[in-house]
Amino acid sequence: xxxxxxxPDSLAVSLGERATINCKSSQSILxxxxxxxxxxxxxxxxxxPPKLLIYWASTRESGVPDRFSGSGSGTDFTLTISxxxxxxxxxxxxxxxxxxxxxxxxxxxxxxxx
Amino acid sequence: xxxxLESGGGLVQPGGSLRLxxxxxxFTFSTYAMSWVRQAPGKGLExxxxxxxxxxxxxxxxxxxxxxxxxxxxxxxxLYLQMNSLRVEDTAIYYCAKGVRxxxxxxxxxxxxxxxxxxxxxx
Numbered sequence: 001x002x003x004x005x006x007x008p009d010s011l012a013v014s015l016g017e018r019a020t021i022n023c024k025s026s027q028s029i030l031x032x033x034x035x036x037x038x039x040x041x042x043x044x045x046x047x048x049p050p051k052l053l054i055y056w057a058s059t060r061e062s063g064v065p066d067r068f069s070g071s072g073s074g075t076d077f078t079l080t081i082s083x084x085x086x087x088x089x090x091x092x093x094x095x096x097x098x099x100x101x102x103x104x105x106x107x108x109x110x111x112x113x114x
Numbered sequence: 115x116x117x118x119l120e121s122g123g124g125l126v127q128p129g130g131s132l133r134l135x136x137x138x139x140x141f142t143f144s145t146y147a148m149s150w151v152r153q154a155p156g157k158g159l160e161x162x163x164x165x166x167x168x169x170x171x172x173x174x175x176x177x178x179x180x181x182x183x184x185x186x187x188x189x190x191x192x193l194y195l196q197m198n199s200l201r202v203e204d205t206a207i208y209y210c211a212k213g214v215r216x217x218x219x220x221x222x223x224x225x226x227x228x229x230x231x232x233x234x235x236x237x
Binding site for chain 1: 149151158159160161164173174175176209214221222223224225227228229230
């Protein structure tokens with residue numbers, strides 16, 4: 001099974017500042033036949049279900065603000081919030097969906113306001 | 115409006131059974147793979163099980179294999195999870211989640227989630 005790790009476990013950022021979350025997979029999730037990274041990012045606010053933010057490692061879901069961006073390839077990925085807003089306080093999860101199941105999630109990174 | 119609504123959660127004793135349902139609306143349910151994802155209290159997300167669209171191929175996490183059965187009724191736009199031999203560690207919110215499809219290809223990231231149903235396994 002592919003194991004996903006995230007760092008840091010939590011971070012506190014001032015409003016308007018940049019937040020950066022890292023995600024690492026135990027093996028490459030870059031599929032050579034289509035040159036796509038099979039990685040998604042989700043945001044979960046307290047008491048709510050997860051919400052899809054990013055897929056294919058860097059494609060924003062419709063309606064997601066452009067302050068959210070994803071990058072990386074192979075085994076190392078990053079979610080960046082360019083200018084943190086109060087409504088961005090949440091836990092963020094990465095998930096790999098490379099080939100066969102299980103489709104594993106990272107342990108999550110909690111983002112708070114400093 | 116697209117929507118997923120889970121039901122069937124509750125309190126059950128260890129060794130007991132429950133059947134969860136997820137009613138879908140606002141999209142052509144039969145053409146999408148679906149999954150169950152759970153979240154133990156205060157913990158992260160765990161993919162539990164998935165089922166392909168019309169073919170119906172099923173997949174399970176090792177933690178539930180042999181105890182849980184996923185199924186779907188496309189005529190009712192409903193997804194199910196039959197949970198048997200429940201354990202204390204199965205206590206969680208169970209979310210129904212919709213996969214993504216491009217042409218004939220299925221991808222297992224989730225663009226629509228229900229609000230979840232709480233399963234508590236306890237004496």
